[in-house]
Amino acid sequence: MKYAICQIQLVPGHPEANYQLIEQWTHTVMSAEQKPDILVLPEMWTTAYTLPDLQGLAEHRLEITLPFLQRLAMQYDVHFIGGSVANQKDGGIYNTALVVSRQGELVYEYDKAHLVPMLNEPAYLQEGKSLARVFELDGIKMGVIICYDLRFPELARSLALEGAQVLHIVAEWPEARTSHWQALQVARAIENQFYVVSSNVIGSYDGVEFAGCSMVSDPWGDTLAQASQDKEETLLISLNLQQVPKVREDVPVFKSRRADLY
Numbered sequence: 001m002k003y004a005i006c007q008i009q010l011v012p013g014h015p016e017a018n019y020q021l022i023e024q025w026t027h028t029v030m031s032a033e034q035k036p037d038i039l040v041l042p043e044m045w046t047t048a049y050t051l052p053d054l055q056g057l058a059e060h061r062l063e064i065t066l067p068f069l070q071r072l073a074m075q076y077d078v079h080f081i082g083g084s085v086a087n088q089k090d091g092g093i094y095n096t097a098l099v100v101s102r103q104g105e106l107v108y109e110y111d112k113a114h115l116v117p118m119l120n121e122p123a124y125l126q127e128g129k130s131l132a133r134v135f136e137l138d139g140i141k142m143g144v145i146i147c148y149d150l151r152f153p154e155l156a157r158s159l160a161l162e163g164a165q166v167l168h169i170v171a172e173w174p175e176a177r178t179s180h181w182q183a184l185q186v187a188r189a190i191e192n193q194f195y196v197v198s199s200n201v202i203g204s205y206d207g208v209e210f211a212g213c214s215m216v217s218d219p220w221g222d223t224l225a226q227a228s229q230d231k232e233e234t235l236l237i238s239l240n241l242q243q244v245p246k247v248r249e250d251v252p253v254f255k256s257r258r259a260d261l262y
């Protein structure tokens with residue numbers, strides 16, 4: 001399973017510019033000799049973190065981003081963990097992650113369940129009403145959660161119990177809490193014994209500096225790749241999914257769980 005993970009500086013409030021950036025990035029990574037199977041984009045990548053302006057900027061029911069990613073997925077024969085976008089529906093704006101297969105199918109969508117008080121998200125966004133669920137790409141079970149969701153181990157654990165072998169985190173995580181960003185990903189990888197793959201942004205908006213440091217942690221909790229704090233970068237990495245059952249055999253946490261107690 002070959003990945004390309006996008007760490008980018010977005011243009012706040014200009015979806016057209018960001019669609020161009022992602023199209024160019026996709027073209028570049030898919031022109032390499034070793035073509036990735038899966039591309040991973042960050043959180044709210046069409047608008048960036050322009051919360052007060054989302055009323056005018058958010059698309060309706062993924063009407064722009066979904067066909068955009070479907071076109072690129074089919075053109076380049078690649079799956080997208082398509083980050084998340086500001087998505088108007090049911091009278092509110094949701095932060096919605098989407099997954100599009102290389103056949104151009106919308107495989108999964110998920111509304112961010114936990115809104116960030118420190119960034120005033122609850123004033124502008126609606127919280128998702130459903131638990132994150134697993135989906136499959138090329139027969140592999142996976143999950144995706146959005147940024148602040150990383151702080152809630154219940155979410156990652158329920159995906160692991162559903163059989164996820166890879167957890168994706170799409171993010172705009174601030175630099176002020178970089179140590180949490182790194183430690184929590186390693187913790188989620190160790191406790192669930194699966195891969196954790198993240199895409200974060202760089203740059204700043206409205207006084208908030210973003211952390212970069214997009215990462216890949218393996219089921220043992222080792223960091224296989226990490227981008228810098230302040231540069232646009234693409235992490236290219238192959239995941240060896242045999243590691244998941246191996247680590248679960250070596251340290252049989254799932255067999256030792258006391259589901260009768262909790």
Ligand SMILES: NC(=O)CCC(=O)C(=O)O
Nearest residue numbers: 116147148172173174177
């Ligand atoms: N975009 C986010 O969800 C940021 C999360 C954050 O700032 C934190 O958990 O700390």
